[in-house]
């Protein structure tokens with residue numbers, strides 16, 4: 001009996017139900033297929049590809065250390081998997097279910113093709129803590145508001161009946177008589193380059209260590225140093241106060257059940273359920289986003305609230321580019337956008353600030369922000385990214401109302417009070433006194449000169465006047481209200 005295990009966003013050995021189940025049936029052939037067009041129109045972005053390259057290298061060596069292998073193929077996924085199945089006489093294809101609409105559609109194509117060829121598809125659950133079809137309001141149907149969703153899922157049965165999380169499967173007796181052909185990680189050509197051929201990934205490599213072992217190290221760090229003060233620290237982009245587990249969760253190097261269980265065990269051991277709650281609530285925001293995209297698969301592409309379909313977004317390519325490059329003249333916005341380009345990640349508070357700035361101060365459609373994030377985030381996923389953008393624009397299900405427009409100066413002063421975050425990412429402002437750092441245009445000529453800054457030259461003048469932009473946004477909103 002030979003089973004294929006189709007690995008996708010579950011690049012780990014521990015708590016991997018597909019791998020675990022297949023290993024109990026006999027021989028196992030783990031396969032990863034690089035099939036970006038199978039995920040169209042949301043082909044994986046550049047930062048995702050960089051991470052994936054490293055993650056596959058890590059998974060391959062973990063599988064080899066366990067006595068197995070990782071077979072790598074190029075897509076289309078159904079053809080690659082059919083070919084592997086035929087070459088080893090596989091009777092079953094196991095995989096872990098995905099709820100992103102593009103990935104669910106791809107899996108359906110694969111299931112149909114393999115089924116027709118006599119290889120039985122078997123899918124497993126591990127992406128979420130709760131079944132999107134199983135969490136319903138009292139009148140039936142999905143939740144559209146987070147707080148009742150949180151209340152409902154607390155105390156609700158976890159999706160997986162085998163919780164607590166599974167360990168690594170014993171793969172020693174699962175080697176097939178022959179292995180299918182495999183390409184190398186290098187030959188998948190995942191490593192992204194700029195259009196001009198230069199490599200922009202140095203900052204990613206300096207910031208992150210992809211892979212299952214690193215995911216568990218970060219989880220341990222989170223338990224030791226993050227959870228206890230998470231409620232107050234999570235809004236401080238100048239501190240290391242959040243778990244930074246998002247890319248590991250996105251690539252499935254750790255499962256949400258592993259994180260959930262570790263945090264609840266920590267809370268039990270330390271009698272700290274109140275401290276752990278805000279963190280667990282964030283994991284449930286992730287759940288909520290996936291439940292929404294499962295029930296409303298157009299959310300990544302279309303405005304959720306009808307009235308925003310007629311909103312008068314502006315088409316300003318130059319402003320969009322200045323936002324993307326971190327050259328708006330608003331230090332907290334520029335710091336966030338530069339952190340993103342440099343490291344593939346941005347602090348949540350700053351994601352909200354730059355999201356508000358793009359959609360409300362610049363009146364640019366949230367879709368442009370979503371696409372830019374998609375290409376630059378190591379954690380960019382269709383559920384959280386779409387929800388984050390529609391939340392920022394006010395067009396989402398449980399969104400920040402449009403009329404709540406973040407003031408980038410007071411947000412900077414409140415959440416980066418010493419200016420460490422801005423100084424780190426916008427070094428040309430380093431020598432400004434903190435009192436002027438979040439609004440350099442208000443500094444005196446003398447102060448600017450002393451700090452070596454010429455506005456409009458060494459650092460941009462503000463791209464818009466925030467209070468005028470605010471009025472313009474409210475006028476545009478009045479048109480659709």
Ligand code: FAD
Nearest residue numbers: 242243244245246282283285286348351380381384385388
């Ligand atoms: P922590 O604060 O440590 O939270 C733990 C985990 O909870 C996160 O890893 C994540 O899985 C989940 N989580 C936390 N906040 C949220 C949230 N607001 N919504 C949904 N889940 C959350 N998150 C992504 O994972 N991928 C994205 O593509 C993404 N795009 C976003 C776009 C915008 C405009 C906004 C405002 C938010 C976006 N987020 C996204 C949500 C959030 O910013 C990140 O999950 C968080 O910053 C990741 O850092 P962390 O792991 O340290 O989070």
